[in-house]
Amino acid sequence: MERVKSCITGLDELMGGGFPQKQLILLTGTSGTGKTAFCTQFMYNGVKKYNENGVYLTLEEPIESIKENAKGFGWDFEALEKSKKFAFIRYDPFHIEDVFSMLESTVRQVKANRVVVDSVSAIGLHIKDKTELRRMIFNLSLILRKLNCTALITSEIVPGSKGISRYGVEEFVSDSVIVLYYERLQSTFSRALQVWKVRGSAHSEKLHPYKIDENGITVYPKEEAFIKW
Numbered sequence: 591m592e593r594v595k596s597c598i599t600g601l602d603e604l605m606g607g608g609f610p611q612k613q614l615i616l617l618t619g620t621s622g623t624g625k626t627a628f629c630t631q632f633m634y635n636g637v638k639k640y641n642e643n644g645v646y647l648t649l650e651e652p653i654e655s656i657k658e659n660a661k662g663f664g665w666d667f668e669a670l671e672k673s674k675k676f677a678f679i680r681y682d683p684f685h686i687e688d689v690f691s692m693l694e695s696t697v698r699q700v701k702a703n704r705v706v707v708d709s710v711s712a713i714g715l716h717i718k719d720k721t722e723l724r725r726m727i728f729n730l731s732l733i734l735r736k737l738n739c740t741a742l743i744t745s746e747i748v749p750g751s752k753g754i755s756r757y758g759v760e761e762f763v764s765d766s767v768i769v770l771y772y773e774r775l776q777s778t779f780s781r782a783l784q785v786w787k788v789r790g791s792a793h794s795e796k797l798h799p800y801k802i803d804e805n806g807i808t809v810y811p812k813e814e815a816f817i818k819w
């Protein structure tokens with residue numbers, strides 16, 4: 591199985607060497623767990639260090655805000671855009687019908703191999719039922735596979751819910767799933783990451799601590815995290 595570098599420090603060794611190529615990888619977690627930071631790190635370093643072109647579809651956060659926050663980690667997305675190896679797409683989730691054809695044409699234009707969709711929960715808010723969302727995400731995975739893209743998509747977890755995604759269907763149509771936790775242990779909150787599944791590959795079955803600082807996200811593959819769950 592061919593692998594793509596996740597560009598998240600410490601993560602690749604938890605999933606057998608990186609993201610399996612052409613897979614749809616779902617990243618979930620409650621608000622503030624660092625999903626968008628994770629996506630920007632995967633994208634920025636993928637383009638910059640591995641010369642894999644990319645497209646980032648944002649359905650919630652404005653492009654300007656993503657760029658601004660990325661600067662805090664030292665990542666200059668404007669320079670990437672100018673290099674023509676990367677493009678942002680911002681889409682209003684109220685007009686969702688043609689979002690994936692828009693994504694497809696941009697992926698072709700940029701010759702992208704890396705794609706981010708942040709978040710698919712935003713799509714779910716504007717469609718009639720879960721079955722429809724499941725079908726849409728499944729179609730997305732087929733399109734991106736055909737285009738030789740490895741894709742990272744996000745979904746939120748509602749605090750207190752026992753599920754691992756917003757609608758409970760996202761994980762079934764994704765090839766791999768990573769869950770981010772931000773849980774209270776006495777008076778401090780701690781961050782932990784779990785590789786929930788990787789189709790066709792062995793992976794860590796432990797909870798691992800991770801941090802977010804000025805260098806972005808770092809996972810500690812040799813350490814175990816303890817959170818209340």
Ligand SMILES: Nc1ncnc2c1ncn2[C@@H]1O[C@H](COP(=O)(O)OP(=O)(O)OP(=O)(O)O)[C@@H](O)[C@H]1O
Pocket residue numbers: 619620621622623624625626627628659662663746802803804
């Ligand atoms: N430069 C930085 N240094 C340290 N921590 C940071 C930095 N930038 C962001 N963070 C941490 O990341 C968190 C936000 O991350 P992010 O926006 O990626 O979360 P998210 O999971 O996408 O949230 P949402 O569900 O609201 O979109 C902040 O609350 C903060 O704790």
Ligand SMILES: [Mg+2]
Pocket residue numbers: 625626627651708
């Ligand atoms: Mg976000």
